[in-house]
Amino acid sequence: MSQDEHIKNYNAPAAGWGALKSVTKSWLGSENAFKNLRVMLKTNQNGGFDCPGCAWGESPDDGMVKFCENGAKAVNWESTGRAVDPTFFSRYSVSALAGQSDYWLEYQGRLTHPMRYDAATDHYVETSWEEAFTLVAQHLNGLDSPDQAEFYTSGRASNEAAFLYQLFVRAFGTNNFPDCSNMCHEASGVGMGETLGVGKGTVVFHDLEEADAIFVIGQNPGTNHPRMLEPLREAVKRGAQVVCFNPLKERGLERFQHPQHPFEMLSNGSEPTNTAYFRPALGGDMAVMRGIAKFLLKWEREAQANGEPAVFDHAFIAEHTSGVDAYLAQVDATSWAHIVEQSGLSLAELELAARMYRRAERVVMCWAMGVTQHRHSVPTVQEIINLQLLRGNVGKPGAGLSPVRGHSNVQGDRTMGIDEQPPARLLDALEQRFRFQVPRAHGHNAVLAIQAMEEKRAKVFIALGGNFAQATPDTPRTHDALRNCELTVHIATKLNRSHLVTGRDALILPCLGRTEIDVQAEGPQGVTVEDTFSMVHISYGQLKPSSPLQRSEPSIIAGIAKATLGDRPIDWEWAVADYSRIRDLIADTIPGFEDFNARLQHPGGFHLGNPAAERQWNTASGKAQFTPSLLPEQLINEAVLARGDKPDLVLQTLRSHDQYNTTLYGLDDRYRGVFGLREVIFANEQDIRRLGFKPNEKVDLVSLWEDDRERRVSGFTLVAYDIPCGQAAAYYPETNPLVPLESYGDRTFTPTSKFIAIKLEKARDNNRIASANL
Numbered sequence: 001m002s003q004d005e006h007i008k009n010y011n012a013p014a015a016g017w018g019a020l021k022s023v024t025k026s027w028l029g030s031e032n033a034f035k036n037l038r039v040m041l042k043t044n045q046n047g048g049f050d051c052p053g054c055a056w057g058e059s060p061d062d063g064m065v066k067f068c069e070n071g072a073k074a075v076n077w078e079s080t081g082r083a084v085d086p087t088f089f090s091r092y093s094v095s096a097l098a099g100q101s102d103y104w105l106e107y108q109g110r111l112t113h114p115m116r117y118d119a120a121t122d123h124y125v126e127t128s129w130e131e132a133f134t135l136v137a138q139h140l141n142g143l144d145s146p147d148q149a150e151f152y153t154s155g156r157a158s159n160e161a162a163f164l165y166q167l168f169v170r171a172f173g174t175n176n177f178p179d180c181s182n183m184c185h186e187a188s189g190v191g192m193g194e195t196l197g198v199g200k201g202t203v204v205f206h207d208l209e210e211a212d213a214i215f216v217i218g219q220n221p222g223t224n225h226p227r228m229l230e231p232l233r234e235a236v237k238r239g240a241q242v243v244c245f246n247p248l249k250e251r252g253l254e255r256f257q258h259p260q261h262p263f264e265m266l267s268n269g270s271e272p273t274n275t276a277y278f279r280p281a282l283g284g285d286m287a288v289m290r291g292i293a294k295f296l297l298k299w300e301r302e303a304q305a306n307g308e309p310a311v312f313d314h315a316f317i318a319e320h321t322s323g324v325d326a327y328l329a330q331v332d333a334t335s336w337a338h339i340v341e342q343s344g345l346s347l348a349e350l351e352l353a354a355r356m357y358r359r360a361e362r363v364v365m366c367w368a369m370g371v372t373q374h375r376h377s378v379p380t381v382q383e384i385i386n387l388q389l390l391r392g393n394v395g396k397p398g399a400g401l402s403p404v405r406g407h408s409n410v411q412g413d414r415t416m417g418i419d420e421q422p423p424a425r426l427l428d429a430l431e432q433r434f435r436f437q438v439p440r441a442h443g444h445n446a447v448l449a450i451q452a453m454e455e456k457r458a459k460v461f462i463a464l465g466g467n468f469a470q471a472t473p474d475t476p477r478t479h480d481a482l483r484n485c486e487l488t489v490h491i492a493t494k495l496n497r498s499h500l501v502t503g504r505d506a507l508i509l510p511c512l513g514r515t516e517i518d519v520q521a522e523g524p525q526g527v528t529v530e531d532t533f534s535m536v537h538i539s540y541g542q543l544k545p546s547s548p549l550q551r552s553e554p555s556i557i558a559g560i561a562k563a564t565l566g567d568r569p570i571d572w573e574w575a576v577a578d579y580s581r582i583r584d585l586i587a588d589t590i591p592g593f594e595d596f597n598a599r600l601q602h603p604g605g606f607h608l609g610n611p612a613a614e615r616q617w618n619t620a621s622g623k624a625q626f627t628p629s630l631l632p633e634q635l636i637n638e639a640v641l642a643r644g645d646k647p648d649l650v651l652q653t654l655r656s657h658d659q660y661n662t663t664l665y666g667l668d669d670r671y672r673g674v675f676g677l678r679e680v681i682f683a684n685e686q687d688i689r690r691l692g693f694k695p696n697e698k699v700d701l702v703s704l705w706e707d708d709r710e711r712r713v714s715g716f717t718l719v720a721y722d723i724p725c726g727q728a729a730a731y732y733p734e735t736n737p738l739v740p741l742e743s744y745g746d747r748t749f750t751p752t753s754k755f756i757a758i759k760l761e762k763a764r765d766n767n768r769i770a771s772a773n774l
Contacts, residue, residue: 002581004676005675005676005677006675006676006677007673007674007675007677007696007719008119008673008675009673010251010671010672010673012672013176021357022209024261025367027351030175036286036714039082042699044605046604047123047540047641048539048540048542048650049445049514049515049539049540049541049542052075052078052156052408052513052514053073053517054071054181054225054227054405054406054407054408054660055644056225056227056228056404056531056532057204057205057531057532057533057535061211063481066369069225069226071226073658073660073665074660075107075515076493077663077665078110078493078494078513078514078515079513079515079543080110081109081546082107082108082109082110082595083109083110083112083547084108084109084110084111084321084494084495085112085113085547085548086113086125088108089115089123089124089125089126090123090125091122091477093121093122093123093124093576094117094122094124094500094502095122096239097239097495097500098497098500102470102497102664102733103664103666103667104497104663105494105495105496105497105500105718106495106496106663106664107496108494108495109494109559110493110494110510110513110546110550111199111492111493111494111495111510111550112492112510112547112549112550113126113508113510113544113547113549113551114126114127114129114132114508114509114510115127115508115710116130116131116132116135116229116505116506116507117502117505117506117507119504121501124144124506124508125466127507129549129551129559132507132509133559133560133562133563134505134563135487135505136487136489136558136560136563136564137329137563137564138463139459139462139486139505140172140564140566141485143459143460144178145173145174145485146172146173146174146178146328146362146439147173147174147176147443147458148385148458148459149174149176149442149458149459149460149461150176150178150304150449150453150458150460150461150462151165151169151174151176151177151178151462151464152177152178152179152446152449152451152461152462152463152464152466152468153165153177153178153179153413153415153418153463153464153465153466154179154180154407154463154464154465154466155179155180155181155405155406155407155408155409155410156407156408156409156465156466156514157409157413157464157465157553158345158409158412158514158527158528158529158539158553158554159409159412159415159416159527159528159529159530159536159583160527160528160554160579160582160583160586161296161414161418161464161527161552161553161554161557162409162412162416162417162418162464163582163586163590164415164557164558164561164572164575164576164582165418165464165557166355166416166418166419166562167414167415167417167430167434167540167569167570167585168182168557168560168564168565168572170417170427170430170438170439171436171561171565171568171569172564172565172760173439173441174443175419175420175421175439175441175442176420176443176444176449176458176470176482177418177419177420177421177444177445178444178445178446178449179410179413179414179416179418179420179445179446180407180410180466180471180661181253181407181410181418182420182445182446182447182748182749182750182752183446183611183750183751184368184369184372184373184405184406184410184750185368185372185374185403185406185410185747186268186445186745186748186750187371187372187377187378187380187381187745188367188371188372188381188403188752189414190378190381190747190748191378191380191381191383191385192381192401192403193381194382194619194627195365195382195385195614195619195623195624195625195626195627196385196394196401196619196624196625197230197611197612197616197617197618197619197624198610198611198612198618199681200403200411200610201363201400201401201402201403201404201532201533201534201610202394202395202400202401202402202536202610202612202613203399203401203533203613204230204533204534204535204607204613205399205401205533206397207233207364207397207400208231208235208364208396208397209231209234209241209398210361210362210397210398211235211360211362211363211364211398211399212240212241212281212359212361212362212363212398213240213241213242213243213356213357213359213360213362213364214232214235214240214241214242214243214362214363214364214365214366215243215245215357215364215365215366216232216242216243216244216246216253216274216366216367217245217285217365217366217367217370217371217384218245218246218285218367218368218369218371219246219366219367219368219369219370219404220246220248220250220253220368220370220654220655220756221253221404222250222251222253222657223250223406223655223656223657223659223671224655224726225368225405226370228366228404229273232253232273232274233272233273236255236272236273236274236275237719240275240360241275241276241356241359241360242273242274242276242373243274243275243278243353243356244274244276244277245278245279245280245285245288245370246277246279246370247267247279247280247282247344247370247680247723247724247727248279248654248721248722248723248729249277249279249283249722251671253273253274253277254272254273254274254277255536255607256387268390269432275356276352276353276356278345278349278353279344279345279724280344280345280498281342281343281344281724281726281727282344282635282652282727282754282755283342283374283632283650283754284342284344284345284635285343285367285371285380285384285637286342286376286379286380286383286629286631286632287338287339287340287342287343287631288343288345288350288353289380289384289386289387290331290334290339290631291336291339291340291343291345291350291354291453292350292353292354292355292357292387292388293331293383293386293390294331294332294334294336294339295350295351295354295355295358296311296312296354296357296387296390296391297328297331297332298599299311299358299446310663311358311390311391312390312391313390313391313392315392316389316391316392317389317390317392319391320519320615320617320623320624321397321623321624321625321626322621322623322624322625322626323522323626323627323628324353324389324390324624324626326389326625326626327386327627327628329628330628330629330630331347334630334631338631339631341555342631342632342634342635344724350372357387357391358391358510359629359651361398362393362397363388363391363393363399363484364398364399364400364401364402365384365387365393365400365401365402365468366402366403367381367384367402367403367404368403368404368406368759369406369753369754370476370652370754371384371747372403372666372750373377373745373750373751373752373754373755374499374635374743374745374752374754374755375632375635375743375744375745375746375751375752375755376632376745376746377710377745377746377748377750378746378748379627379629381403382627382629383627383629384401385624385627386626386627386632387402388400388401389624389626394612394613394615394624395612395613395614395615400613402532402533403532404532405531405532406661407661408455408514408531409529409530411530411531411532411534412528412529412530412536413659415590415592415608416586417430417531417590418588420442420443420444420445420448421442421443423579425591426589426590427440427518429588429589429590430589433520433571433585433588434569434570434591436568436569445460445637445749446468446472446749447472447741447744447749447751448749449461450472450474450477450478450481450741451481451741452484453481453485454477454480454481454484456484458485458486459486460485460486460488460489460503461482461485461488461489461503462486462488462560463485463488463489463490463491463492463498464491464553464557465491465492465493465511465553466498467496467497467498467662467663467733468482468498469482469497469498469501469505469663470496470497470498470661470733470736471661471733471736472736472751473736473739473740473741473744473751473753474634474736474737474740474741474762475736475737475738476737477731477741478741479501482498482501482502482503483501483503484501484503485503485504486504486505487503487504487505487506487507488501488502488503488506488507489506489507489509489671490506490509491509491511491553491556492509492510492511493510493511493512493513495508496662496663500536507753509551510547510549510550510551510554511550511551511552511553511556512541512545512550512551512552512553513541514527514539514541515541515542515543516542516543516544516545516546516550517540517542517543517544517545517551518540519580520552520555520576520577520578520579521573521576521577521719522577522578523578523762524540525539525552525578525579526539526540526579526600527554527579528583528600528605528610529537532608533607534607534610535604535605535606535608536593536599536605536606536607536608536717537604537605538600538605544654551578552573552576554576554579554582554674555576558572558573558575558576559572562692570585580597583596583600584596584597592608592609593608595610611623612663616714635755636648636650636757637704637705637706637743639705639706640705640706643706644758645704645759647704647758647759648687648691648726648754648758648759648760649683649687649726649727649728649731649758649760650726650756650757650758651681651701651703651728651730651735651738651755651756651758652727652728652729652753652754652755652756653729653730653732653735653736653754653756654729654730654731654741655729655731655732656668656669656672656674656678657669657670657671657672658670659731661734662733665677668737669731672721674719678731678734679713679717679734680716680717680719680730680731681699681701681716681717681718681719681728681729681730682719682721682723682728682729682730683718683719683720683727683728683761684720684721684722684723684724684727685720685724686725687726687728688718688720691760693718693760693762694718695718695719695720696715696717696718696719697717697763698715698716698718699716699760699761699762699763700712700713700714700715700716700757700760700761700762700763700764701713701716701730701738701758702736702738702758702760702761703739703756703757703758703759704757704758704759704761705740705742705743705757706742707740707742709740711737711739711740712737712738713734713735713737713738713742714764715763716730716761716763718760728758735756736754738756738758739751739752739753739756743756755762
């Protein structure tokens, strides 16, 4: 390793001086420092804009600074002074760019001109907007079926853009909406929808302030949702329990130094963010929840026998739920041996967690990808819900369920209709309002879209943001599938690897970011997003666009729609001239958005409401449904075991601290002590030596699956880390090539990125570049 590449223990708390130093470096490196300082102070403020990073909601309390380290990086990354213009593309061929790292590609700056791929020269060349729209329309209208096109959406798109996009695509004739939700919280939507009648969280920010206990399951807020650390720390200070379940020791879940508290900064003090930290096995969270429920059932029976107060909330169960007897029978039938083995926790640890849950009258349960990226994620989510229903912890202040969403509007996009399996009520509303026959057949999610492109059943791929080629599993297969297309289109702010994995025709269409002023025919416009608490906010950009040729996402969608469909089913130019017109169309068709424009005038936006939070259950029975599910017999793929393969380790993919989704702000992972490196694998030192290796040695990672494909990434450095034996962790997208396309959650198609059976082999060479960097 070079001097810039090193491993070093990080003993400081989360945030604090380390965050200020990192933000300052990002700010100065933007080459737009003084303008960006003013813009950062408008982040998450009334009259400003919502952070383009995560979807964590805002405290209603006023504050001068309402952004975190990652939010500041997101603003500076988007508002860079560097430009990727036609001169840049004339200098670099696509093949040459493909040899650069993902970090280098995005670091080059903002896309400024619409560009078309010229296969003869292997360069992108400048084109006009009109030519670009015409090319898209020619390809779309030349398809044998609308279902031969795939329309991807990232979680950055605004409500206005998402609504126009789904309206255009459905008017075109398909429900093919692969989107970033498919890769993250699909299990939350399915599990909650079936049991509660709504696929969103039931809590608002104030519930965290009133909770007696907050359970944080399979989530690392210090890296992924840093603003969540403050309410966790405040909960601990006021005496609430904060109970964490995470295999890795994550600094943000241990200690937090508030950058806005001068005394704390000057004294270099910090405050804890948990009262208990449990480290389950990967995939063991369902068994953990089952173990807590089994203890509650034991204590409930003892209370009944001894005439003591009940453990369960019987009044709530009787009035609001169905199926409790079948569920408790399943709990009874689950052996302690099975629970302990699969959970990775001891019986004493499970009992302690259960006692902490029992003592709390009001409990909020939060979870993220550590729960949802497994094969059995839906029953895991439903086991969390079962536990909350036993004690009436849904629909009362200070209690509830909170799937913590990732990108800033991933939840809003689904609300707007970006859904390959749309509910009938949405399709009925669109049909009634816009007077066209909407497609009713289910469309393609991300995995099915890749398979369709791989088999040449899909011929056009259009991406509204994101980095599809890198965010998805089985990277070489995904790249080959995209190359099968006749046209690939990317609406984007910055260059990324997806733009270099082209169809026979390819376009890059530069769009405005949320930080930039969006002027349309009727004047400056604002766009809205929905956060993880179902609060809807309006954003107004603050910076002049870096290029006069950049267009807003709604404007680009309208241009494609008009070129493809004409003025059907709406006058697209009329709609984008004033975004309040789009919001009126949303109000006409999407429940909860009545008087949309008027309600946005309230500072801080408005809450969409949640029937389950009001104890109104939109389920078949009209009640919240207990769900009895068997614990999986084992978590390793049966076909892998049948082949006689035994993994060396089970791998989870995760972000570094200097990363948001596939966007890399830098090459340091401060909290885990990794600097200048990304091709690393974290493993317990006992495992490293058991397998015949030494710390810092380079290895290849090979995943085990039922087919005969080799899935390998090469030249990864072994990092001895505090992680349970048998487990490992590594960064994505570098390890996405190890995730088989067919390895996904039951009923969700979400890639099982948190549970990958792998073998370690001595590195074939000393090259640190993963073999998937094609």
